[in-house]
Amino acid sequence: NFNMAPRQDVILSSVVDADKIFNTLRDPEVEKELIQYLPSEHQNRAEIVSSLRSPQVQQAMSVFSRAIRSGELTEMMRELGIQEYVDSVEAFLQGMDKVYHENKESNKRQKKEDE
Amino acid sequence: MSSTRNSSRSDGGVSWCTIESDPGVFTELISQIGVKDVQVEETYDLDMLLQDFNAVYGLVFLFKWRGDKDDRPVTEHPKLFFANQVINNACATQAILSILLNNKDLEIGQELTSFRDFVQDFNPELKGMAIGNCELVRNAHNSFARPEPFVLGTEKATSEDEAEDVYHFISYVPFDGGVYELDGLKKGPIFLGSIADKENWLRVAIPVIQQRIEKYAKSEIRFNLMSIVRDKRVDLKKAIEQQQSQLTQIDAKLSGNKELKEKKERVEADIESNKQRLQAEEEKFENWKTENIRRKHNYIPFIVNLLKILADRGELSNLISTAQKTR
Known part of the structure; x- marks a missing residue:
């Protein structure tokens, strides 16, 4: 079964688990942002949570994880702003956190300094 | 025969993709x-x-x-x-x-x-x-x-x-x-x-x-x-229709006839059960439709943007450590 993750790596579907992030998913701003990435026939709020739970999206996550672990998504990682070499889901998620969380924090600091 | 490899062959035609047997x-x-x-x-x-x-x-x-x-x-x-x-x-x-x-x-x-x-x-x-x-x-x-x-x-x-x-x-x-x-x-x-x-x-x-x-x-x-x-919905709809016209006939002759009264109840129960089966079939077709739409869609941008949002809101690092513990 190719869905099996190497034991040492983080499982993507357990990070973006609809139950754990339910409140975030129901935030109107988050809904508005995510809806556009759903199939055109499915662009409604309810579909965000139910698609995340669906076998098809779970499948997409394992395909994605497998691709990340191959270490060959360098182009995509660069586009996302991740500089480090990534060949595990864990490294990818840490990279995302660094780029999209820490950047924001430093932007905030920047703003404060500007004021 | 279908194999995941060898997706093209000199058959003169355009190739056929693998599809899910569902x-x-x-x-x-x-x-x-x-x-x-x-x-x-x-x-x-x-x-x-x-x-x-x-x-x-x-x-x-x-x-x-x-x-x-x-x-x-x-x-x-x-x-x-x-x-x-x-x-x-x-x-x-x-x-x-x-x-x-x-x-x-x-x-x-x-x-x-x-x-x-x-x-x-x-x-x-x-x-x-x-x-x-x-x-x-x-x-x-x-x-x-x-x-x-x-x-x-x-x-x-x-x-x-x-x-x-x-x-x-x-x-x-x-x-x-x-x-x-x-x-x-x-x-x-x-x-x-x-x-x-x-x-x-x-x-x-x-x-x-x-x-x-x-x-x-x-x-x-x-x-x-x-x-x-x-299509099971076709047969169920037909059955319900027939049972309903049967019901109308019974009603016309009913007045105090005990046997007919019992028959009426039976037909009513049949209608109810067929209606439930019909509804289950309708739901199944709805689900198939939903799943087929999902099958054809690329969800990677959805997943990546969800991760961006989670990171942006400062929730991602917690989620990573929780997932590390449960693995």
């Missing part, structure tokens, strides 16, 4: 090629299939192929549609098509009818190639292609693992007073037995399938049985 996929595919009121069901219980009032047009048996020897003689029937398997990845669609094209009660639409007329005098191999070049069928089939968001060098290794799993699909159909097994890798159809007028053809087919199931179950070969049946 009743919801096949049901939508059948309707896309213009055939009315047909649905596909996974079948686990052969006895129940025999008892169901719903019309069964054919059965598709799929199993992991291993090149078994089969000494049964093949036969010929000038009117029976039989095609050889020459197109990679088309096997499931071809097995279903063999059932649809051999049924006279079905409304298969103008395009498929002219296809059937056109290939009628072709030999089985030519028929197989004609399927490969039939745009209507190929386009419907290929519309169920899974999005492949990544092209990777190491993908090969995985495909090689999967290439060991080669599945083969064969059909069982009633035709002109006989029951046939249609296996596109054979030279011709295999005659399984005759059926009397109005006799249920499954009585002939089921023992043969039962034997196969026992054989494969013993050697732990994966298999699956699907039935191609009339």
